[in-house]
Amino acid sequence: MSQTIIRPARPDEYDQVARVWMDSWVSTGLEDASDSLLEKLRARVPMEVEKGWSLYVADDNGRLAAMLAMHVSDRYLDQLFVAPDYQGDGLGRRLLIFTRQHLPDEIWLRCVRENEKAWRWYERESFVFEKEQVDSTNGRVMKYYRWRKSA
Numbered sequence: 001m002s003q004t005i006i007r008p009a010r011p012d013e014y015d016q017v018a019r020v021w022m023d024s025w026v027s028t029g030l031e032d033a034s035d036s037l038l039e040k041l042r043a044r045v046p047m048e049v050e051k052g053w054s055l056y057v058a059d060d061n062g063r064l065a066a067m068l069a070m071h072v073s074d075r076y077l078d079q080l081f082v083a084p085d086y087q088g089d090g091l092g093r094r095l096l097i098f099t100r101q102h103l104p105d106e107i108w109l110r111c112v113r114e115n116e117k118a119w120r121w122y123e124r125e126s127f128v129f130e131k132e133q134v135d136s137t138n139g140r141v142m143k144y145y146r147w148r149k150s151a
Helices: 011-026 035-050 091-102 116-124
Strands: 005-008 054-060 063-071 076-082 106-112 128-134 141-148
Touching: 005 091, 011 035, 011 054, 011 063, 011 076, 035 054, 054 091, 063 091, 076 091, 106 116, 116 128, 116 141
Parallel strands: 076 106
Antiparallel strands: 005 054, 054 063, 063 076, 106 141, 128 141
C-alpha cells in the first residue's frame, strides 16, 4: 500500500469507482452483490459528481483501492469505501486525514445503523454521535456523526 496515492477520480474510472463502492458495501454483510446494485451505483456516481461531489480515489499503481466523496461546501463526508483487499491496512485513516485537510474545521457524516464496524471506527476517530433518523430514500436508519476541530 505504500505506493497508494489519493487523487481526484477521472470520469473514465467511474465504473471502477462503482465496483469498489459495491465490493466494500457488500463486505459489510448488509447487502449481496448483484448486477442491479452495481448498475445503481454506476448511475449514481456521475449524477453525484454533477450535484457537487468532490470524488477521489486511492490509486495503487493503477488499481483502485478506495473511493472517497465529499461535499466541501457543506462539510459533508458522503462516502468513504475501501476495497476489501485493502481494509485493515490504514488506508481508511489516510483517507480521513485527507478529508480533514479539505474540511479542517468540521465534518459531518451519516452511517447506516447496522454498519456497526463503520460507526464504531468513526467514534474511535473522534466523531460524535448526534442523532438517528430514517432515510426516506432507502428506509434505513442512519446514524449522524460530527467531528469538530479542537479549539
